[in-house]
Amino acid sequence: MAELTTLASVLRSEPTRASLDELYFRFNRRDQVHPDPVEFLYRYENSLDREIAGIIASSLAYGRVRQILKSVERVLGRMGQSPRSFLLDGHPSEFSSLFCDFRHRFTSGSDLVRLLDALKRMLLEYGSLHACFSSEYDEDCETVLPALSEFVSKLAVTAECNGMFLPSPSRGSACKRMNLFLRWMVRRDNVDPGGWQCVSPSKLIVPLDTHMHRIGLALGFTRCKQANMRTALEITRAFRRFDPHDPVRYDFALTRIGILGR
Structure with a gap:
């Protein structure tokens, strides 16, 4: 190799x-960095917008990298300057009309819309994805795995997503895309922009x-x-x-x- x-x-x-x-x-x-989906997160100074951009970009981070960048741009470009405001101010019917023609490999427009709706509900209940993840995070655990399992479960149940779009660590999946999302949001250096303060980098997978x-x-x-x-x-x-x-x-x-x- x-x-x-x-x-x-x-x-x-x-x-x-x-x-x-x-x-x-x-x-x-x-x-x-280029070409890598983490570059989309650099657009957002506010970590509340960055976490939404991050979870969308990471969820689509499978397949050829050029196609990943094209698909993520297609979604975030339609969400405007504040992905968080787009979700909070929008209605699922608006999401459907905007993304009905979307497809990224195995991910359909309806898959994406269900994810956006689930993210909106999570924001309404917890205030942020950070707060939702923090509610399950235990510093005494060896890794973020228990908190990640609960976080994915909450998203998957609400979004009614299949295992391809939101793989579950409880079923043995490596959850590469979710762990990538956590790397982006927890670590802070020249590549990873960070933004989540409650999770220790020592717990990442x-x-x-x-x-x-x-x-x-x-x-x-x-x-x-x-x-x-x-x-x-x-x-x-x-x-x-x-x-x-x-x-x-x-x-x-x-x-x-x-x-x-x-």
């Missing part, structure tokens, strides 16, 4: 904090996709052949040895190697 060859040349030997930091400082920069799975296998962080939640947790624990306060710190840099083919 091309990304593994590049990774091996950078790490030179078994990974160390120094070699991983070298990758981090090389790739974890704003000028390395690696967003496990095919690139990270191959990298985890190559580095000896896991032997699991399936990219499920068990594997995601195993790889996260391995990264925690290098940075217990921020185990997903290296996620963007490592997966960028595969995406850019460097």
Whole structure:
């Protein structure tokens, strides 16, 4: 694999904090972001808008990256300058008329409308997605997994979404897109804009996709052949040895190697 060859040349030997930091400082920069859906979050200074943009962008973050960017732009462009205000001021019938022709791979316009309606209801009940997630978050838990399970459950029940659009960690899914959303909203550096204060970066789970799975296998962080939640947790624990306060710190840099083919 091309990304593994590049990774091996950078790490030179078994990974160390120094070699991983070298990758981090090389790739974890704003000028390395495009093409990546996180770039949509940079448009919004208000974290209340950013969390809405983030959950929409992450929910559509499957398939080819160019198509992902096109689909996210199509949604956020129609929501105007404040995605939060769009949801709170709008009615589901308006959502339907705006997005009836939408499709992103397996996600239909009706899937999207149900998600938007569920997000609107969550905002009305909790005030923000941050507050909803915080209501289930327990600092004593090893990871965000219990809170994530409850958060996804609340969204899925209200939205009546299928498992493809909102995979459930309680069913063993790695929940790559939801963990990606949490990375964006919890961490704050040159790539991840942050905005959620209640959740510690130390509790985050690696967003496990095919690139990270191959990298985890190559580095000896896991032997699991399936990219499920068990594997995601195993790889996260391995990264925690290098940075217990921020185990997903290296996620963007490592997966960028595969995406850019460097």
